[in-house]
Amino acid sequence: MRRFTLPAVGVLGVAALALTGCQSTAGEPAAADPNAPITIATIPVGEDPTAENPVDVFAELLEEATGRDVEITDVPDYLSVVEAIRADHVDIGIMSGFPSALAVNTGEVDALVAFQGDDAPVSTCVVLDDSPIREVEDLAGKTVAFADQASSSGYFMPVYMLHEAGLERDADYEAIFAGGHEGSFAALAQGQVDAACTAVMLTQLGKPMFPFEDGEWRAVGESPAMPIAGAVLGRQSLDAETRTVIQDGIAEVFSPENAERLGAYGSFAAAPQTVDPKAEEFAGFAEIAAVAGVELKDLK
Template sequence: MRRHTITAGILGLTALVAVTGCQATSTDTDESAAVIKIATTPLGDDPTQANPIESLASLLETETGRAVDIVDVPDYLSVVEAIRSDHVDFGIMSGFPSALAVSTGEVDALMAWRGDGAPVSTCVVLDDSPVQALDDLRDGTVAFADQASSSGYFMPVYMLHEAGLEQNDDYEVIFAGGHEGSFAALEQGQVDAACTAIMLTELGAPMFPFEDGEWRGVGESPSMPIAGAVLARPSLDEDTRALLQQTLPRVFSEENADALGALGSGFVGREAIMDPAGSEFQSFVDIAAVAGVELEDLD
């Protein structure tokens, strides 16, 4: 297993090379022995804890019999760009960035996991905060994880919209670069609330830094019809594509739930859909439109 990082700038250069037709792909090698490359955003940086990304790579190596490379990129949009530019073989993302990527027509949706009908997001405030309801965030400052995050942006923005609050008009928006950054901003008093995944608040440390009695959740968003998806480069060879569809459901199984931690908690035990059609993601476009967010703005 190897791990390396690429920046947004390098991704832009990679995309340019791919457009000019000069980039080599794994079709230039023996596909049966090709290294599988996964694009991921940072997750689980606590050195005292097993990293779920590395656990995923190890499990996938065992199931496929192939070496796996982890390619760290800064955010969800960079995962999409890494796939579109043939820099990696696949990435695993939540509903909204998956809908964005599928809408471009430049990625291949290998599989998706259905949602479980439970609320996705909440806005976390410190326990001594005067904020008791979503409307109390009017004229306040709210931290979001990433402008392409399902649980850390899209769903809470929709939730706030339904409560009569519009971003930038009724409250100030801060993008913290990730859920961890949102929590840090709240802890340091830089924002009134940090909107995040309910799942993270349930996982506790190290994914969620607040102890019981230090925080409260204000509001709950609706559920998502699709919890997440596996998106691959269209140029991926059929053997590798089929291999991933066979092995990923085994990787994301109950027996691996502890090893996968936060990465698997949104997918393990969910119904898997193979080759999901674009229509499976249409509700995300509808939710974004109601919230005044256009998916194409994130290109």
């Protein structure tokens, strides 16, 4: 396994993806090279130096499953993952539901595998235990921290949860973007915000992914479930053999026996998988994305 770091590939807002959505220059897939490494773009996952990094575990398991070397390119955010795939810099990336939906709807990346969601709520908003906030409606007039605008569990789903409670961003509460879940937790701990909205899964994982001890925090509200929890996205120029090798490798890697080692990726290990999901399967995100101020149709 080899690892690289790619700086931000440009300021990639949703509008930027929309503008590039019809400018593909990819030709026909090249012939298969059975010795070629599989290249992956990832955002940082797991910061505990005493624990296995989920990205490294994933790469190790994928090497074992496919018999190919794996090269990891670290990028700063989900949108950089999309651009790296779209521009043929890497073969694949793993993303949560909403970034996957936005990426698929550019028409320039393929969903190789989708991890189906379950009926469990995706997100909640966390407050300190001594907070007077008890219900979602109590967030009216408060300051709420979100991870970033491309995060399923840290933005799209909790924003929709607040919307369902009658609270609209910037009108009924102040929203700040902390640059990630860890930033949201830090802002809450330092008293800079009244609540931090995040993934239910992170609150269940505990330290180091979730920094608060029992008795220091409370969960307020639950978002709906997501039809697709995440996806493995691939460049459209992948040759058929490599595409199949990756899909078979993903099925082997994301199996229940690997869930614990995969850490933050562990929830995907228990999820049913769909190979070559159709773009229509991501359409259920449209209403929630519109509430968050993003229209999927604008990205075609």
